[in-house]
Amino acid sequence: xxxxxxxxxxxxxxxxxxxxxxxxxxxxxxxxxxxxxxxxxxxxxxxxxxxxxxxxxxxxxxxxxxxxxxxxxxxxxxxxxxxxxxxxxxxxxxxxxxxxxxxxxxxxxxxxxxxxxxxxxxxxxxxxxxxxxxxxxxxxxxxxxxxxxxxxxxxxxxxxxxxxxxxxxxxxxxxxxxxxxxxxxxxxxxxxxxxxxxxxxxxxxxxxxxxxxxxxxxxxxxxxxxxxxxxxxxxxxxxxxxxxxxxxxxxxxxxx
Numbered sequence: 001x002x003x004x005x006x007x008x009x010x011x012x013x014x015x016x017x018x019x020x021x022x023x024x025x026x027x028x029x030x031x032x033x034x035x036x037x038x039x040x041x042x043x044x045x046x047x048x049x050x051x052x053x054x055x056x057x058x059x060x061x062x063x064x065x066x067x068x069x070x071x072x073x074x075x076x077x078x079x080x081x082x083x084x085x086x087x088x089x090x091x092x093x094x095x096x097x098x099x100x101x102x103x104x105x106x107x108x109x110x111x112x113x114x115x116x117x118x119x120x121x122x123x124x125x126x127x128x129x130x131x132x133x134x135x136x137x138x139x140x141x142x143x144x145x146x147x148x149x150x151x152x153x154x155x156x157x158x159x160x161x162x163x164x165x166x167x168x169x170x171x172x173x174x175x176x177x178x179x180x181x182x183x184x185x186x187x188x189x190x191x192x193x194x195x196x197x198x199x200x201x202x203x204x205x206x207x208x209x210x211x212x213x214x215x216x217x218x219x220x221x222x223x224x225x226x227x228x229x230x231x232x233x234x235x236x237x238x239x240x241x242x243x244x245x246x247x248x249x250x251x252x253x254x255x256x
């Protein structure tokens with residue numbers, strides 16, 4: 001029998017059938033594993049179980065709770081690599097990518113120079129697209145397992161001060177939100193388009209870098225949780241650039 005993979009990848013659970021990854025944050029790391037062809041297994045974790053799971057693993061916190069900087073905030077993705085002694089435990093998708101490039105250097109996702117620009121692109125992406133993703137939260141809640149859904153609803157409604165259904169109600173308001181998101185992606189297309197025509201990857205080369213994993217993860221998110229809207233709208237945005245990107249990177253989108 002084949003040996004057990006040394007890497008365990010911790011991802012967010014859902015009630016999707018067949019089971020698949022959906023979270024953009026965890027896809028940032030999963031895409032790196034897949035691109036680098038590193039064997040791994042997945043453990044699916046419900047939202048309210050994240051803190052206890054990572055605490056048992058001995059994972060260091062990487063942030064503080066929104067609205068309460070005195071409390072630790074545990075989040076996914078995380079990996080455990082048992083090929084080292086003691087096992088390596090890492091959360092945070094950027095740190096995971098750095099570790100994987102160091103430990104498993106084949107097919108690197110960071111260029112030899114310019115890691116700061118990779119980090120800066122994620123900041124840029126967040127400033128362009130990030131303000132609009134709240135409109136997707138009701139659809140996230142709809143795909144979660146029962147306990148995850150209850151947790152997600154409670155914490156997000158506390159954060160926004162309104163019901164999830166009120167974030168982007170159907171009708172003119174939601175249409176306006178879709179238009180704003182499309183405009184944001186057109187801005188992103190303008191940024192990447194500075195590389196010239198026919199260039200799909202952020203760094204301008206023939207292979208993707210970690211920056212591509214960042215914005216690709218959000219496209220996967222939209223397609224997984226809102227497949228009808230993907231077909232109706234998003235695949236046609238920016239002259240079909242985003243649909244083309246998903247197609248040329250399809251081999252790295254498996255959730256094992």
